Amino acid sequence: MALSYRTRRRLSALILVVGLPAYIVAAVTLTGWINDRYGRLPLLAELAVYVTLGFLWALPFRFVFRGIGKPDPETETERSGDRSA
Template identity: 75%
Template sequence: MALSYKTRKKLALLILVVGMPAYVVAAVTLLNWLGARFGRLPILAELAVYIGLGFLWALPFRGIFRGIGQPDPDAPQDIDPK
């Protein structure tokens, strides 16, 4: 089932406004918990984990975000009668 452009745009906005902050909080909480339980990672390893998690969150949603910045392909085209 393919989603319409408007549905994908609304879903992308919901993911960015609600999902991304929740993911950031979950990632930081997880790393803080692991740091308290097993000891803190070296700073470069911690940075690598944050960068990896930063890319990881977008992988399942790349189909939703693809083409969102383009004009609506379902919108009627204006034909210039020149």
């Protein structure tokens, strides 16, 4: 089932406002647990973990974010650059 443009916009906002901060807390907690359990990772290894986790959070949500920055394709009339008051 395909989500409408409006639903995808709302869902993407919810993911960015609620889901991403929760994921960041989980990632920092996970790396803190690794550091406590095995000792501090080397700087480049820790950087690699954060970069990998930063990339992985978006993979399940690609279909939600695809095309969000573009105009609504479901509207019949195209919005022109004119903005009359």
